[in-house]
Amino acid sequence: MSLSNYSTLKKPALYGLLTIALFIVGLMPAKAQQKRQALQLSGVVVSADSTEGLACIAVYVPGTNRGTITKADGFFTFAVLPGDSVVFQALGFEKQYIILPLHDDTDKYFSKVKLKQVARQLPEVQVMPWATQQDFKVAVRDLALPEEPSVKPDLGSLYPKSIFATPPMDARDNSRQGLKHHLNQQQGRFILPTQIRIF
Numbered sequence: 001m002s003l004s005n006y007s008t009l010k011k012p013a014l015y016g017l018l019t020i021a022l023f024i025v026g027l028m029p030a031k032a033q034q035k036r037q038a039l040q041l042s043g044v045v046v047s048a049d050s051t052e053g054l055a056c057i058a059v060y061v062p063g064t065n066r067g068t069i070t071k072a073d074g075f076f077t078f079a080v081l082p083g084d085s086v087v088f089q090a091l092g093f094e095k096q097y098i099i100l101p102l103h104d105d106t107d108k109y110f111s112k113v114k115l116k117q118v119a120r121q122l123p124e125v126q127v128m129p130w131a132t133q134q135d136f137k138v139a140v141r142d143l144a145l146p147e148e149p150s151v152k153p154d155l156g157s158l159y160p161k162s163i164f165a166t167p168p169m170d171a172r173d174n175s176r177q178g179l180k181h182h183l184n185q186q187q188g189r190f191i192l193p194t195q196i197r198i199f
Contacts, residue, residue: 041100042077043111045070045088054115057090080109094118 045057053074060067061084068078080086083102089095093115100109130136169177 037107038079038081039100039107039109040077041080041086041109041111042075043113044074045076045113045115046074048114048116054090054093057088057093057115059086059088061085062087088113088115090115092117092120 045054045059046052047054053070053072055070055072055074057070057074057076058067059070059076059078061080066078066080068076070076080100082100085097085099087095087097094117096113096115098111098113128136130139
């Protein structure tokens, strides 16, 4: 038997062994996953400085779609797997983790979690419809405001007239005007009221 015939006989056997090995390796995680039976994680989330339950705290297993939020009294419950890492997180509180034991005889697990409150200074956000401050300045500069109509009040006889708009008066007109004014004052002194009221 030549060397070329020997190598052709070995290739199918080698491919068969590799296929069987890959099949066995592929089944191993599935068997390990079947051993991990789901358990119910329940508990309560409270503030670290009081026993009051915290509402709307996110409780989830990272990298999965398993999770829930706490109710008004701080209680939560959802299904997890042994060995899962569970995150408790909310705005204004420090993030906290718990790791479930890999081997446990019970199918239920209860946990009381205390979250510490932290004050965080958020950076200032300026909301503008322009991308930059320079664009805003250009928009203000080019802004064309509509002209408002100017309102001129009608003063009638109170409207001030220029003394130069009246016709000039000579000495005769001036004496007539002075006499008319004097007579009006005298008549005003002697006018009696037409109705006399007696109390």
